[in-house]
Amino acid sequence: MRTPVRVMVVEDDEDLRVAVTAELGSAGLVVDGAESIAAADTAFAREHYDCVVFDRMLPDGDAITYVHQRRQSGWAVPVLFLTARDSLADRVAGFDHGGDDYLVKPFAVAEMTARVLALCRRAGSGRPSVLRHADLEVDCARREVRRAGVLLTLSDKEFAVLECLIARPGEAIARTDLIEHCWDTQTDPMSNVVDVVVKRLRKKLREPELIHTVRGRGYRLAAS
Known part of the structure; x- marks a missing residue:
């Protein structure tokens, strides 16, 4: 039931x-x-x-x-x-x-x-609470992120963007899609809020780089 x-x-x-x-x-x-x-x-x-x-x-x-x-x-x-x-x-x-x-x-x-x-x-989508890609682990229930076993400190917005990316690994996700899922619907889709958060994420995730830019499309999570 x-x-x-x-x-x-x-x-x-x-x-x-x-x-x-x-x-x-x-x-x-x-x-x-x-x-x-x-x-x-x-x-x-x-x-x-x-x-x-x-x-x-x-x-x-x-x-x-x-x-x-x-x-x-x-x-x-x-x-x-x-x-x-x-x-x-x-x-x-x-x-x-x-x-x-x-x-x-x-x-x-x-x-x-x-x-x-x-x-x-x-x-209720049935998605697993812990998502993994390469040496990255995102625990959606606990809102914790680890890279190579090291716990990282992310802001809520950084976590939201990373969660979207790791849920669709290898797929190019448009900035507008990220804004729709992680920001207010009134956020200007032409603003650079996504790029700012991704820049901070890349710095916190360290090398080798996992978040790749897909020119003219957005971002994707891919192995280094």
Whole structure:
């Protein structure tokens, strides 16, 4: 029997929480609600969730701080942030602190539902939690990377890009694809954010080089 897909909605605005919960429920998901980080944390201790929808500013703190701390301990549940904070710096902070998607209020509930369903599909794809290529090892559950057995320290964005590359080794992945999977949908596809992260990744991964540039197409992970 297939385990139902379960989602947590953490939102202190009761009307919005009820509306979001109802919409996700109508999409066939099992949905729980919480009004604070503390209440959500208690629920996480007793239940597994396939995705969590977090309002950023909650009565007991900014949710990105909580998510960042949980990510450091290996928490890998996909997270969608809902927030009225729409500056580029705020959106980048959401992703850098472990968010998988970011939706600015006011939003269309149908779009929010589509994003949650996409995150749930990604989480339940059946992909192994540890991905290996040459002497590189990426533990997706623990969010740890090792090269030749040496543990490396990566930012959340560096980890996300590397995870995309190692999931499709040898395949050229376009910058636009990397932006779609690792950044906000509002990120300019013509910006150089991918190139900046790849440059940092190459430096941290050291020689021999694993991330190769495919001219006119993007990047691929290949043996040296």
